[in-house]
Amino acid sequence: xxxxxxxxxxxxxxxxxxxxxxxxxxxxxxxxxxxxxxxxxxxxxxxxxxxxxxxxxxxxxxxxxxxxxxxxxxxxxxxxxxxxxxxxxxxxxxxxxxxxxxxxxxxxxxxxxxxxxxxxxxxxxxxxxxxxxxxxxxxxxxxxxxxxxxxxxxxxxxxxxxxxxxxxxxxxxxxxxxxxxxxxxxxxxxxxxxxxxxxxxxxxxxxxxxxxxxxxxxxxxxxxxxxxxxxxxxxxxxxxxxxxxxxxxxxxxxxxxxxxxxxxxxxxxxxxxxxxxxxxxxxxxxxxxxxxxxxxxxxxxxxxxxxxxxxxxxxxxxxxxxxxxxxxxxxxxxxxxxxxxxxxxxxxxxxxxxxxxxxxxxxxxxxxxxxxxxxxxxxxxxxxxxxxxxxxxxxxxxxxxxxxxxxxxxxxxx
Numbered sequence: 001x002x003x004x005x006x007x008x009x010x011x012x013x014x015x016x017x018x019x020x021x022x023x024x025x026x027x028x029x030x031x032x033x034x035x036x037x038x039x040x041x042x043x044x045x046x047x048x049x050x051x052x053x054x055x056x057x058x059x060x061x062x063x064x065x066x067x068x069x070x071x072x073x074x075x076x077x078x079x080x081x082x083x084x085x086x087x088x089x090x091x092x093x094x095x096x097x098x099x100x101x102x103x104x105x106x107x108x109x110x111x112x113x114x115x116x117x118x119x120x121x122x123x124x125x126x127x128x129x130x131x132x133x134x135x136x137x138x139x140x141x142x143x144x145x146x147x148x149x150x151x152x153x154x155x156x157x158x159x160x161x162x163x164x165x166x167x168x169x170x171x172x173x174x175x176x177x178x179x180x181x182x183x184x185x186x187x188x189x190x191x192x193x194x195x196x197x198x199x200x201x202x203x204x205x206x207x208x209x210x211x212x213x214x215x216x217x218x219x220x221x222x223x224x225x226x227x228x229x230x231x232x233x234x235x236x237x238x239x240x241x242x243x244x245x246x247x248x249x250x251x252x253x254x255x256x257x258x259x260x261x262x263x264x265x266x267x268x269x270x271x272x273x274x275x276x277x278x279x280x281x282x283x284x285x286x287x288x289x290x291x292x293x294x295x296x297x298x299x300x301x302x303x304x305x306x307x308x309x310x311x312x313x314x315x316x317x318x319x320x321x322x323x324x325x326x327x328x329x330x331x332x333x334x335x336x337x338x339x340x341x342x343x344x345x346x347x348x349x350x351x352x353x354x355x356x357x358x359x360x361x362x363x364x365x366x367x368x369x370x371x372x373x374x375x376x377x378x379x380x381x382x383x384x385x386x387x388x389x390x391x392x393x394x395x396x397x398x399x400x401x402x403x404x405x406x407x408x409x410x411x412x413x414x
Contacts, residue, residue: 005039018084023082052098063408064406069098074100078155083210092117094394094397186340200231200238206219208296212314265315266315312338362377362380
């Protein structure tokens with residue numbers, strides 16, 4: 001695994017280019033963040049591989065006992081198209097460290113870097129048959145993994161709708177356990193005691209990073225009424241400098257959407273926003289006449305019942321909503337079927353503590369956003385899924401616990 005990580009670092013430019021060509025991701029960001037981060041994730045789990053320990057148990061009867069952590073067996077990883085490299089290592093790293101073999105199915109839109117990672121794994125000496133990559137559509141290759149009688153666990157990241165199908169297939173086959181990281185409609189909550197200039201930058205990144213194709217996008221921006229107007233002025237000013245264009249251009253902030261289907265879906269949501277009564281502050285149309293580019297789009301005067309505030313758009317669309325009190329924003333932030341992430345922007349420690357404890361989401365970022373780390377468990381509540389990626393929690397989900405007990409006679413240490 002350590003050799004695998006070294007090879008990833010040695011092939012940064014190739015891997016970044018593949019993700020840019022496939023997914024429209026920013027090439028320079030891939031070289032600086034995504035690919036080096038992928039190598040570090042593999043290295044992190046390599047360090048955990050020889051630290052998998054059970055426990056010695058104090059029994060209430062004349063027994064001595066201990067537990068073993070054993071690999072679950074063959075894992076099927078089904079990964080999405082928005083972060084091809086990071087999703088690959090997020091799944092593969094802990095499963096390899098746990099001692100599992102695996103079949104990885106990348107999204108049909110973005111298979112290239114997964115195939116290259118498999119090539120590097122072979123060069124690193126990972127035995128044949130341990131790390132396998134198959135390409136294909138979800139309805140065929142993904143369905144085959146979910147229903148296969150010889151696959152012992154499925155780890156899936158993607159939409160809530162497909163997550164249901166994965167669970168159904170797993171239950172109908174060999175009742176394999178399933179790990180799901182699904183959709184989100186995350187609240188980005190701004191209280192009126194913050195620096196509006198700094199927070200407006202974070203809000204733009206929270207909605208438009210990776211062209212909005214990110215499940216934890218802070219696309220529901222709740223702004224306390226005392227700074228609402230000031231925040232909108234600052235937002236409108238800053239979004240003008242947001243450059244949409246060729247993802248190989250280092251001056252560009254936002255590349256094209258992954259494909260025409262996603263492009264059309266996002267534009268249809270923008271149309272819903274226009275017709276549903278929201279006010280268009282910026283964007284709202286394609287970014288040029290060629291390619292799947294969409295202008296960063298901001299809607300204000302959004303209400304909780306609007307489609308753009310309820311459904312995951314997975315594109316560069318921000319909804320800004322006004323609130324008055326802490327209790328109100330907690331209630332409204334939780335009024336969603338999702339529970340993946342949330343952002344809380346405040347300089348008041350009591351407010352930060354109260355709101356972070358009250359929001360039903362798997363990861364809460366206080367005065368930051370997209371604060372991912374390989375040591376930080378990541379996953380959702382409610383219809384955003386269950387179990388965790390990253391951290392040691394991800395390692396343990398690929399391990400079974402076996403209890404071993406034997407009689408012990410005439411011991412004074414019961």
